[in-house]
Amino acid sequence: MMPEPISLAASSVCVLLVAVGLAPLVMRSQRLLSVLSFTMSAVASLLAVIAGGWTVWLGLTGRVVLLIGLPDLPFHLRLDPLSGFFLVVVGVLSFFVSVYSFGYIKGFLGKRSVTSLVVFYCLFLAGMYMVILSDDALIFLISWEVMAATSYFLVIYENERIENRRAAFLYMVVAHIGAIAILLSFGVLAGLAAGFGRFGGYTFDAMRAAHFPLEWATAAFLLSFFGFAAKAGVVPLHVWLPEAHPVAPSNVSALMSGVMLKTAIYGIIRVTFDLIRVFPWWWGAIVLIFGLVSAVMGVLYALMQHDLKRLLAYHSVENIGIILIGVGLSMIFMAFHLPLLAALALTAGIYHTLNHAMFKGLLFMGAGAVLHATHERNMEEMGGLIHLMPWTAALFLIGCVSISALPPFNGFVSEWLTFQAFLLSPSLPSPLLKLLIPMGAALLALTGALAAACFVKAFGVTFLGHWRGHHKPNVHEAGWSMRAGMIMAALACFGLGVFPTLVINWLDTVSGQLLGTRIGASAGVFGWMWLTPVAAERASYSGPIVFLGILAVVVAAYLLLHVRPGTIQRVPIWDCGFEKINNRMQYNATSFAMPIRRIFGYLFHVKQTVKAGAERGHRAFPKRLHYSLRVRDRIWGWIYRPVVEASFWVSRKVGRLQQGRIQAYLIYSFLTIIVLLVFLR
């Protein structure tokens, strides 16, 4: 008998838990521990991919009620196409990252204990799988907390640096504020589903069956959107993300940026489309607006960074925004009863979810390889790495091309689908929306172009030109396991970009489950080569032909030009006849972004100072100039600093109660008893 997908998925969680259980037994041999844990997590990821892929392919729904849990409140698990899809997203990337980690972790072996890293790594994966599989509020929140707590420990892994501890603390605070909002949201839904006095409503099935009055549903939606947005790093709740993601070990950064944020997207889709189901259009408008703001602000902040991993972290904010644009458009279309268009927009959103997991995982792995080799995160100190790390450079370039939404790679397909969804907005009945939604398309185009600029900068400054730093370390190419992880992710980026029709036919059951309509029928009318989201007359794209066409012309031109043997002469760079060019004369990350910083400067807090050095010389011709630039998030000053200051103020006030004298404390207790006796007679 074939095992059911859900038992496969559950066994994958069990494999991870066994890996955790084995850790104390083999921790004497750190090398064995790491090999064992990452092998088991790779196996678990494969199991999850098979279970999820199978479920989505056939559109199955399986459920299990666990015997464990609170008294009378057993845990429910469920695997339907939506959770299957996210299981694949998480599983595929965690498989790649687990393979990559074999090599990456060698950098830590012998320097520090990796036990906590591998244990929390496995628990983190298990937490994400459980979030996706859970079918009641209780286990969902428990898994959510497991995921948050383990990722906290992973962020703080290199805990001797103060910035890591601060980042982890900030992450913990925001994660918990978000979790409280999600808890409250589920409380509202569960209360309405079964009455506030009873507990029966905690299962998602009960919520699905219930009908919610609009005002309560809105409260639940806003709370859950706030909570999930905090996890996903939606602007203005994104401040923890660029702090926490860069300081974690790179394999963990890849997972956090690539897939952990996606559990929040999963939560938003699950709560709105599956649990609440009926909603007004302006919910979608809220999601769309936050998506647009995140996309534009994320990429603009990313452009200002010169720390490679921080730059990538800000791009996660951007891409989460793009995904939310798709989701928000889908909600708007759904509220106006245009299920086909809603299916198109939702497909665009979740396709981008998958794509982002692949290319962001790849990019973080590449950044990890660079960090591993150079011990440097600051791009201003890098350059010319393409000659020393050709594999990493080529693979990182594929990630850059994918994330910049350039054909024939995968980022382009999902952005193109999002554009198509935007272009169909004139069929909305509301005149105001018809006029306003196209502005969103323009913002998305701006985002895409800025992302391309940002990755020209990231790749160009890191890998091209000359080494910019003062001391050149002994750089080496990444090891085979690291390369294998990145090669697989790069192939996934390529495959998802060139064969979009196959992918859409596969993930079509998700929109079938949530919206009752599929686009696969129209998207693949002309076979696997052509993608026609609505109709062939409307718009079409063929990934294979674009790829083969460019390839054919490139090869033909190359061969034609090499018929006649020509020589290539290698010469030093032409320095215009002046002094010798040195490596500090190159454009670097800061100077590359200067025009954009100037044009969009009012969105940041830019502080730029130029000071003449102390050396003697004429005032107009100083010998040495000191240039300093600080670009900060305005949102920090607007929203967070007041909150921080207010909480400090409150703590100071509360702190006055602390007298240090035992009598004073006794008086407090005594007064409390008196007050309670008076009011609660």
Added chain:
Amino acid sequence: MNIAAAAQINSFLAALILLTAFGMLVQRRMNGLIHLFAWQGLFLSISTAIVGFVAEQHHLYISSVLTLSLKVILLPYILHVLMRRLKIQKEVETIVNVPMTMLIGIALVIFSYHLMAPVRELSTLVTRSTLAVALATVMIGLLMMITRRHAVTQIIGFLALENGLFFAATSATYGMPLVVELGVALDVLIAAFIFGIFFFHIHTTFDSLDVEQMARLKEGD
């Protein structure tokens, strides 16, 4: 010329009027600003004539000629003379940067469309769709007065605003009665003259036409 074609040309002219309004919003040169204003007047006058023809309201021809002579020839001429006399600098100073002003302008167009949607449902005139454009022109004129610092640009903003009102009248009700229109035309002319006189005084008092200088009139505390 049939009515459908006339309506099409009229809406095209409406689009051009909107374009000139935006052009004035983003134009930096004073000369260009005055030329754009003259163009707007020209489009307005053609549009009025066409509406007069379609609706067979012959008094609109008079309004059209009045617009032509007043807003295309006389007022721009006065403004040119004023500029030359006062030796006004050629660059227009703005308070808000230009791309931002454009975005606000676009938002105003959408807002006026939203505002006029119910009227559009009720009206039966062929010109009803241009009403939103007329309202938008009024608002953009006002926006121009707000975002510019120079006194001459303010009067151009005021005149553009008046153009919008006039256009609204022709497209909403096929024009106001002739007497009213004559009166309004006279008012505009007189307003322009009064502005001109004021400019001389402001110029002699402050040696500049930057309206920010007026803040100095406030009593110190």
Added chain:
Amino acid sequence: MNLYPFIMEILQVLILLAAAPAFVGWVRMLKCWSQGRSSAGIFQPYRDMLRLFSKDVVLAENASWIFRFTPYLVFGTAVLAGGIIPILSVDLPLAATADVIVIVALFAIARFFTALAGLDIGTAFGGMGSSREMTIASLAEPAMLMAIFTMSLASRTTSLSHMSEAILSGQPVLRPSIVFALLAFILIALAETGRIPVDNPATHLELTMIHEAMILEYSGRHLALIEWASMMKLFLFVTLGIAAFAPWGIATSGDALMLPFALFLLALKLGLVGVGLVLIETGLAKMRLFRLTEFLGAAFLLATLGMLAYFILE
């Protein structure tokens, strides 16, 4: 199987390869005349290219494979785009490969790699060019998308062939939205193809060049390919505009007799566009880099007004 569309396809690519330098030569000739200089004739770009192709390549010591790969890629994307944009006929087998958004993205991939090549050698000029090019591209992109949006409103498609067909089959109507979209498109095309007032294709002055700065280190056949591709890009933008706004005369069905007529009209339209381009280029001065926000902002404004005009007035 009907071979006719395939013949048209091949013919189109050949015309693109052959006529793009002639168009640039025509523009240069007109420009010389308008400025009272004597011109080198319409065929000078061919001679230049021939010269470059016959020279050996000189590479900087630290040029990586990206630097050597970029010319071929840029050339490849231009040729592919030439197979998709309806230059002669709307009935093309490759037409469904890509809609306008994909074509814009094809140019974007060429730009991405050119910018990387600019950073590859590690000179200040290359980086300057890349930085400016990517900045201008990011400002042009929203305007471009808005123009596409406006064009797609009336024809309900983003596929260029279907767009042309929609215009050919419809009544000739004076649409404000299309006029606005056309104006916006002209501004964007000036920016994308690096013409005055955005970039000066003839300059080698350090502070003003953008595209030339990125490709400053190229030589020999690499430079020839890049120059050829940039001529094709100009040609393609012009034909894209013709296909989207004035396709009249393009071959629609499998009628071989339409071909000479279509060719003649294409040449005529290109000649006229050349005159217009020269008028713009001699009438305007190159803008400061930071004035370009206003220039491309105006393009965005026009495209948006087109979209609004469609909903409000039509």
